[in-house]
Amino acid sequence: MKQYSVLMSVYYKEKPDYLRQSMQSIYRQTVPTDDFVLVCDGPLTPELDKTIAEMQARFGGRLHVLRLLENQGLGCALNAGIKACRHELVARMDSDDISRPDRCERQLQVFTDHPELSLVSGTVEEFTGSIENVYASRRVPAQQAEILAFAKQRNPFNHPCIMYKKSHVEAAGGYQDFFLLEDYYLWIRMLQQGMQGQNIQEPLLWMRGGSAMYKRRGGWKYVKSQYALLRYMYTTGFIGLVDFLSSVFARAGAAIIPNGLRELLFQQLMRTKKSDNSGGVLT
Numbered sequence: 363m364k365q366y367s368v369l370m371s372v373y374y375k376e377k378p379d380y381l382r383q384s385m386q387s388i389y390r391q392t393v394p395t396d397d398f399v400l401v402c403d404g405p406l407t408p409e410l411d412k413t414i415a416e417m418q419a420r421f422g423g424r425l426h427v428l429r430l431l432e433n434q435g436l437g438c439a440l441n442a443g444i445k446a447c448r449h450e451l452v453a454r455m456d457s458d459d460i461s462r463p464d465r466c467e468r469q470l471q472v473f474t475d476h477p478e479l480s481l482v483s484g485t486v487e488e489f490t491g492s493i494e495n496v497y498a499s500r501r502v503p504a505q506q507a508e509i510l511a512f513a514k515q516r517n518p519f520n521h522p523c524i525m526y527k528k529s530h531v532e533a534a535g536g537y538q539d540f541f542l543l544e545d546y547y548l549w550i551r552m553l554q555q556g557m558q559g560q561n562i563q564e565p566l567l568w569m570r571g572g573s574a575m576y577k578r579r580g581g582w583k584y585v586k587s588q589y590a591l592l593r594y595m596y597t598t599g600f601i602g603l604v605d606f607l608s609s610v611f612a613r614a615g616a617a618i619i620p621n622g623l624r625e626l627l628f629q630q631l632m633r634t635k636k637s638d639n640s641g642g643v644l645t
Contacts, residue, residue: 367528373433
């Protein structure tokens, strides 16, 4: 089985207990990492620093903490972290999500079976409170042809549980400043360069959901970011004029409606409910 690094970024607004649960889920992987890179994106609270110290005692030399002097945003933090990762395969992890114990083992096996791949993600389950309260899942297309078609309208990979090849991400220019869309922009550039991906059609991770998550996907700043990404996709020939116009109006509409209505829209149209195994949708 291949070796791999884990890349996580945390900033001062994170809750210490969420960070602890997230890091513990990496500690408990059936195939453990020997290179966990934690990027502290600017100064943290004393409570977060205490949690990191506790986890440092548990991980020992496997945990490498990289502290940035100022908060620079997710894209910049992840780029700094990628440079510090020691292995070619890098598993992304958010500081408030929880990986299933066999998540990394399953992704490593896919890379072993298909060395031509650059990206491997899978299904995430959204929960509130505890992982016993899963209310929806986000399933993404399995194979390259489906991924390419899907990418024209929605994000084709689940960033919270992506594993990718470090050199391929760097060859595509790494993460770039793109408000809340750094990952989608990166995947598009990688796909445009002919890089291939695959999505495991079973849950790999529990993603913390709730109203706050949907609130972040509203407002004019998010509308502008979505428009800029769609314009890039259109001007580079990744999508046609019809896809461009329809996506602009659909995404702008979803972003400016009240948060409660936006949450309902996502739950009804862009997620698979817990009791429904018929398919999935994306952001």
